[in-house]
Amino acid sequence: MTFGPGRCGLLSRAEEQARVRQLLADARRGRSGVLVLHGEPGIGKSALLEKAVAEAAGMTVLRATAIEMEAELAFAGLGELVRPVEQSIGRLPSAQARALRTALSLEEGRIPDGLTLGAATLTLLTDAAATTPVLVAVDDAHWMDEASTRALLFAFRRLQAEAVAVLVTARDGEGCPFIEAGLPALALTGLDRAAAATLVRGVADIPADSEPFRRLYRETAGNPLALLEAASALRDSVWGVQPPEGPLPVGPRLTAAYSARLAALPEASRRALTVAAAGYTEEASVLVAALRQLSLDGEALSAPEAANVIDRSGNKVRFAHPLLRAAAYHMAGGQQRREAHRALAGALADREGPVDRDQRSWHLAAAAAEPDPTTASALADTAGRARDRGALPAAVRAYERAADLSPLPVDRARYLLAAAEVAQLAGQGDRALTLAEAATSASDDAAVRAGATGLRSQMLLVRQPPRRVHDQLVDMAVPLDAVQAVPLLVAAAGAACMGGAIVQARATADRASALACRGEAPVFDHSAALMRAHTMMLAGERRAAAAVFDSCDEFLAATDPLSIGVEVTSFSAMDLMWLERFATARTLLERAVRCARRMGATERLVPYLTVLADTQLRTGRWDDAYALASEGAALAAEIGQPVLRAYAISTSARIEAARGRDAECAEHARQFRGLVEGRGAELVSPYIDSALGLLDLGNGKNSEAAARLNDLQQRVAASGLREPTVLQHQPDLIEACLAADDRSGAQAALDDLMEQVGPAPSVWGLAVSARCRGLVEADEDAYLEALRHHERLPDPFAKARTELAYGRFLRRRRKRGAARRPLTAARQVFERLCADPWIALAERELRAAGFETPTRRGREPVALTERETQVAVLVAKGHTNREVAAALFLSDKTVEYHLNHIYAKLRVRSRVELAGRLAVDTDLPARTP
Template sequence: MSRPRDIGKFPSLRRSRRRAPTMETGARASAPSAVAFQGVAMTPGREQHGLLSRGEEKDRLLLLLSDARQGRSGLLVLRGEPGIGKTALLEEAVTEAVTVGMRVLRATGIEMEAELAFAGLSELIRPVQGLVGGLPEVQARALRVALSLEDGEAPDRLTLGAAVVTLLTDAAAAAPVLVTVDDAHWMDETSAQALLFAFRRMQAEGIAVLVTARDAERCAFTEANANLPTLRLTGLTPADAAALVKRSVHAAVDPDTIGKLYRETAGNPLALLEAAPTLRASRWVTQEPESPLPVGPRLTAAYASRLAALPEPGRRAVTVAAAAFTEEADVLIRALDALALDAAILRTLESAGMISLAGNAVRFAHPLLRAAAYHRATPQLRREAHRVLAGALSERDGPVDRDQRSWHLAAAADGPDAAAATALTETAARARSRGALPAALRAYARAAELTSSPTAQGRCLLAAAEVAQLAGRGDEALRLAGAASDATDDVAVFNGALGLRSQVLLLRRQPREVHDELADSAEGLDPAAAVPLLVAATGAACMGGAVLQARATADRACAAAGHHRNGDLGHSAVVLRAHTMMLAGERGDAAAVLRSCEGFLTGMDPLSIGIEVTSFSSMDLMWLERFQAARTLLERAVRRARKFGACERLAPFLTVLAETQMRTGYWDEACALASEGGMLAEETEQPVLQAYALSVLARIEAARGQSAQCVEHAHRFRVLLDGTGAELVSPYIEAALGLLELSTGKAAEAAARLTDLQQRVLRSGLAEPTVLQHQPDLVEAALAAGDPSAAQAASAELLRQVRQAPSVWGQAVSERCQGLVRAEEDTLRRATAHHERLPDPFAKARTDLAYGRLLLRTRRRGAARRPLLAARQVFERLRADPWTTAAEEELRAAGARTPARHGRATAPLTERETQVAVLVSKGHTTPEVAAALFLSPKTVEYHLSRIFAKLSVRSRTELAGRLSTFPQGNFL
């Protein structure tokens, strides 16, 4: 390509961009020109905004900056209609931050860049990119791959978010940092997700974050589930609006005219400034306007009228500038050269107040002007602009340049275009490899639109569906998978779409309906396609509580596997079959099947096999009381998932491990694991898993008598599972609430709840009592409520199930229940003997309590003290306060002195504090804890200081002594 013409006429386009001396900026930022928080600020490249009556808003911003300077992190989202003053406030905050010596990192969303993966993140961190090398290697690699600085496996989005946390924390080591994200509604989604993840985890790094977004635009930072501190800007007061107008027109304006203007604009500063020049004309001073003033969406129309006044070359040039993904003047001048337009036209546009030229950047005066320039242009002009911009980028070979060029080619096409489709497919593959799933999804979908070949179109749509599923967009994945099947007769596409549909439906629709659809779809398919459908159908039936149906479908999956029996496909079917056998009460057979799969389970890669294989098999091992085997399998899976940042897989592994630790008496560790698993399940949009994690927390809180926390978690559980039909998961919370009522002395309520639960469970076909473990609670509650016949019936049913499928826990608690119902000392003594073979201290302590009470009632006070004291010691260690109190009351009745309880926390630990406390007590360093929990080291230390204060300890050694004794497992 020839050298762009007339570049010599623009020396400013060759100069480096001016920056404020103490401020670091992103690629599109420039220093503000206003004095902080005084009157009206002029935002470079934007219209003048009135900040005259923004006292409350300014105070919020000053507090945000002050907190950062004192080591606290905070975030504020400024929302409002276009022109309301969001950017002006942001610029004043930047000026204040620079004045007090803070480092400033900036990013601005641009509408045309919304398709470019990680464009916003790249801009934000460019000034501190040199710090990437100091990050933990897995985080550094994630950032380098995401930003196309190196090739590699796609980074997990949560690992990438953790990398952003660490990088910003390192950037704040020398000085507090202000991070600004302007026009967040136009930021590419991949950047927004990474930044949102990071911002929500900042607490003690000394980082202030300020985000601006429009009210009417969808944005990750303004979604309801983001739950971020938000300040909604409204119009100026009438007095300040009048002052702004008078200053703008440099003349006195009568009050009636000001009132009319204010009513039309609702005090919107930009609308006031747009309309104010008309006051110099005659009629506005004395008459009503003939048409409404431009405000909100009407501002765009006002800009359009200015664009219409341009000559034809000016309209073509401004359309090219508006269509560009980059503000680089060199690219724009090459594009104009292809249209035979002189580069001097840029000066004309600058003189007209439409753009500004600074360094090598071309910026529009306001985002609305850019939007008007693009969207008001004819389709022909827009396609022309994209065509020449694609040509201007053809000599560049960087990955970002190739991505921009492919999108320009796509926008220039007015029908099927093989070259554009191929280029977009390559862009989509690059985006997926960098973990930019939303960008990859849009690229694959657009490539399908540009493809004329049915086979190629089906493959593009299937690829888009796979990306949508990974991104947590199940509805969109279903739509795209259906479109892929409709587009082509290709067998591979059809099978792939069918398998993907099964995975998505499992969490999207009623499980029993999903089972029926998948089981029917598998009919007549070859095994490679049928087995995954039948395995998913089995899982759906299990979740839906249709145990017998799940059992039959699992048998069918194993039969369909046939010669695949020794491969991963066959083993997946066999493991699911063992799971259904456990649920149906075929305990011995399930144990034998799992033993036959042990080599596979211990040797498999938990990240390359179906997630249900590891999760369900470890559950089965837990129910079979092979706790160490379950723990080993899960800890290995957790470590591998952490290493590769596979957080979608990490959530279920952590949650099942949490229940394993809960059942073996490691309650603090279980709380930490369940909290982390639940948070990750929420991040990765897995509501059933999140609910399961909440049920583990609720069970422990119930035993500890923490009513408020237990009830709150139960409410969240129900909201998550409402309408999902997850009938095998939903009973967990009823069991927890029944235990809470029993623990807190509400025996009648507990008996009623647990009786309903028992009937529901029996109807479902669930015949394995170790799954929910609610039946002993039902027996005790019925006895305490004065209903011995109900207690006898529940005890008899438990005994029947235990005889059918013997387990140590079942034998111990069924003997305890029989001893309670019949008041038999020998039966309770046998129960305590069974407990010696089971690592479940809470269950044993309850049996000891029941045994001691019976001895006390038969006036054997001396003999009663030993089991009562043993029970009291376990209850206190577990911090099961209602049960500790009950044991102490019985001890006093037995004539024993109860030793003083250990010190208690002045306030309960939060879920995050529990996670930190457990990991620190196991000997892990602050950086290790930070990496495991996706936090910054400073935030870990912040939580640790609060933990020390709450528990009244002064060291990590004392902390370890205060918490429960933990096994030697390593799940980091």
Template sequence: MSFPGGSCGDAWAWTVWAAVAWRGAGSSAPAPCGCSTGAKRSLLLHGEPGIGKSALLEKAVAQAAGMTVLRATAIEMEAELAFAGLGELVRPVEQLISRLPSVQARALRTALSLEEGHIPDGVTLGAATLTLLTDAAATTPVLVAVDDAHWMDEASTDALLFAFRRLKAEAVAVLVTARDGEGCRFTEAGLPTLALTGLEPAAAATLVQRVADVPADSEPFKRLYRETAGNPLALLEAAPALRNPEWAVQPPEGPLPVGPRLTAAYSARLAALPEASRRALTVAAAGYTEEAAVLVAALHHLSLDGEVLLALEAANVIDRSGGKVRFVHPLLRAAAYHMAGAEQRREAHRALAGALADRNGPVDRDQHSWHLAAAAAEPDLTTASALADTAARARDRGALPAAVRAYERAADLSPLPVDRGRHLLAAAEVAQLAGLGDQALALAEAATNATDDVTVRAGATGLRSQILLVRQPPRRVHDQLVDMAVQLEAVQAVPLLVAAAGAACMGGAIAQARVTADRASALACNGEAAAFDHSAALMRAHTMMLAGERREAAAVFHSCEKFLAATDPLSIGVEVTSFSAMDLMWLEQFPAARTLLERAIRCARRIGACERLVPT
């Protein structure tokens, strides 16, 4: 292979040097690529499929004698499972978690589903990951090896990148591989990178001659090299065709598109397997886990036994070492899954869901619900409810993008319009918490269009107003919300009027805000909207403060003391929370104001609600 800035030997020296750089200033090994010793101990290998990224990573692992190797191989099926990659990576050093500071230990155990609870925030989890790596390297140097990082779940990616960027003099080396063109966040994180390109002609000829006796100066080999651009896997897969004398005289087909052609080559190879083997491969490819016990249980649901795995291993399709079932190459997994028909894929997901049905761990429940969703050919209430539970757990664990996707899929699978609208609204609320304003607006509109339920439509309208408040003049937003509230009953109108009053306050229309807040409070006090009476009262108190009615406002805050101390600050709206804290400071109740703001910040950080942490 050739690389920018050096030969294959130089590139491999860089990789090995990164793995042993823990020797620090005392090492006599030179730092390749112009890097000073200890300056860079991370390396991202990237390139097209089949270029040799995983092979180099495997060689680095094999060379890491005397080091603690923490490795994870991301797979496409696990991209929706929050913290799946982090859990696989740190499993060998889980016993060290108890040594971490209590806050960090609790965050990491919660993320890995070792205990129930809420993750305090992404910073704490990232710091916990960094501390764990540092502690693991205190006695034995550590090699962190992440393969196929482009498929790593977002929550794990965030925690690992936080840690990788802050490694300094610790005895930790990091080696990551990622496929080009997949939008991998590791490639955007500023890690030192090495782009892998194809083999030189001489090396390519040596590789091809392992499977086809074709001279390097022959026209068939030259054409193969042109079409593969020296891609090692493409060379190996296409080389047997050189045995056909007609191949060399066929019309040129242009550059070889590595992904589709390689997948097609694997599909042809898998198509020759017996039907039972292909069904088993579909199950293995559909799995969110490589745990052999889960796969074997799923095969039993299809009346297949473990003998079929022996045949697949003998055919060099899978590897069953270490209690895992792994494909020998990621493209084999893709080929096995996509060459199966839609019903066969659903059959595989049903079998995997059955294998996980009796497991009660949070990760098992999440995998079970996603398998049910993948197996569903039509709306199903039970599956939608299970997926909504998975979304709620993801939200509580701070994996907001995963929660949005789960709620959206739950909406797709909901047979009743009201449930579909409710799940879409939940997805919109989480998207807003994650700072995804455009996506939240689209989801809120979809929720409105999904059902005539007034509660869902009012909630979606209120959510849109919160987002539009920073995009449109506040007084215009006030008028829009008041017009919408007229069409609703009291229980649905109150939150809209509260938001409208807040918009008027932001626009400096104090008198208008007072009228709207009085109206909201009056509706809330009629007994039909008790759930909103405190929020309405607090917004009214804020308009009193702005109008100079300090004593009256103080009385309202006194009546709402217990509510403010017990409620989730995020549940009453950012305007009510921030205005209330401001009012408490004006009333010189500084401890109460500080307590309210600190609770709001903790709640926002706990679930990664970055939108709530932006100053307004």
């Protein structure tokens, strides 16, 4: 009895096979699932995958086997996987179809962003499963190219109810993203002793109770392929009657054992195998053409085929095992490997397809033993195509290799800078910084140094304590001319703002603005002016800041948001929000979000989403704000932006505080503190205390709220922040002090608020300061003044709180009839916003005034998950399941799955009823995916 590699991998694998069969059974029942099989080489991963493919009767099988040499080719793995359903791409939503066709080089087009491409991959898998369940089988995923890996991981993480089973195999110790992504995984270990004995008996007469067998089993730890190779070697007397001292063939020694098998082949066959191993494709015609370049022909492959090293069926040349391929490549000397790559490049010379050109440029690069400007240029073209197709990690590597092959320092520096810029867009911040440093070290070219310096300033802003970043950037700007220094000083001022050093930020912004007048590019003038306006806003110079925005409206409306510093766009949107130009802020941010999504610029997308969430919160669109904040926080976590993630979390926490979702708010507060601790983000830190103060106030913990908010007020004052619309905590402080019988504290806080509002009042400032005057002074006219101001402010929560306070005032003055209207109006708004603690306060006042409180329409406190909230918001705006899926990068089936849960939780039966339950504005445009 003999065992091949596949059969031996299945010995004693009953439990593992049961897991795989359950995965297939779930898919047949309409449930999706993912399983990553991982372990050392030869442990049996591929055997289990092949068994699953054999048992996938009645299912559509999409499979791909990653090849080590293809790791540099963007979307090679994805293209192989989806080829059987490629004809279905045209039925995807148009944006997704364009993204996938562009990525796979099926058409020329705009750069597909990673989110849309991932959604396209998900939709394609889902559509394939609409008629029959699908098995996605990915073998040797540790060698999958990064572009394909990102798209597939995006899709795999979002599978839920689509009838798709995903089985992935990956090798331990290779840094495989599929293993590190937290997907369901199963680690394969060695065979048990009985199965190992059965395997060994199939290839050599080695008794299970003998010392040689015990040594084999102990040294291989039951690895079936290692056992097979070691037993074969012992049978063939390579070692005599005893295994050698030291480790047996596992890992590198297993490859060595394969090398010994290859060494017995004729020299022509070994040369031919080197070419086959070096290829990016298994296509036989390409290999034969390359062999002709070396005066060889297909006959050179006959001996390896007879020895079961390769298989030549189906116009493909496949190695029997990936380790055989590795052995064939690495046992050859460097000169022979370069010769193989040169031959493969020659075989592709007459092919004009973009994939063929990219393969050829990589072969030329592998064949180069010294700098070669022509090859470097070809590889830079490959990098540009990869960037244009959204394969940013592949573009980074191609630019890096082009730099290696460039003999001129200035060309090397430019390629390194291009690699750094793409790495930044891909969210690879540390790598971008390293490449930018290398670019400045490679050449003194002024354009390169300016570009690298600007990029470093962007990256430092979200990775180091802001005040330290400010000092570094100011120092970097000292020796530069105005054109190069202004962007650094603008970024430095932004860092100081984040660090809560408002006075320092203002001084640096003034310096940037003065230098910008000497600059040659108008964009510098506007960027510096806008940053200066931001520092003015924070310092309480509201009127002066507004004048700057009056002069920059056209610039902001016409300029590509990605062409200027991220802090300029996001801070400008914040300023517009604080200036209560909400429609302008929303338009700017939605355009910036679209641009960032289109480019796949995740690093830029996060701040835009978080500021947009804050804008929606302040205009009563809480559910939309919560959905945006959740998306921003998730993306920030994926790409390592802790401060921006904290800002997004604080927006969620403020909504949870107003809604009385104590546990969720507390958990977000815990996460927030872990994210900002030690980072010096002093202007971001107060947001969570503002949320917690509101939570305490709504829950009647008045003393705790007063203490927390008073401490917050002192810290804010020390930072130099004088614009009350930024945090909006002072009305809560005044109300908490009064409720805690601290009238002097309330009066002091009111005086400070009035002083800040006075010079250039916002509508919000006028409204809430009048409300607080009514609270402190028991002045009915103040309440009426506040309500008049609220009519000009799209903040329903703030208005409802004024109505609640006014109704309470009237009720205590025994004007019960008059109290009913404002109390009822307040209660209705609180109910629409799901602000449960405030509903309870309004109802208590209504009952105290002698009025029955209306039934809450069967409403119970219900907490939707963050994903459910995102789905519910878009459905409530009237979008179809497919439109919601496209916007949130989900599958249609997953949207339907979430929608069923939403209906059950909220006890609604239709989209119309759902819209009535959520605090959304149905006239808002959908977010463009």
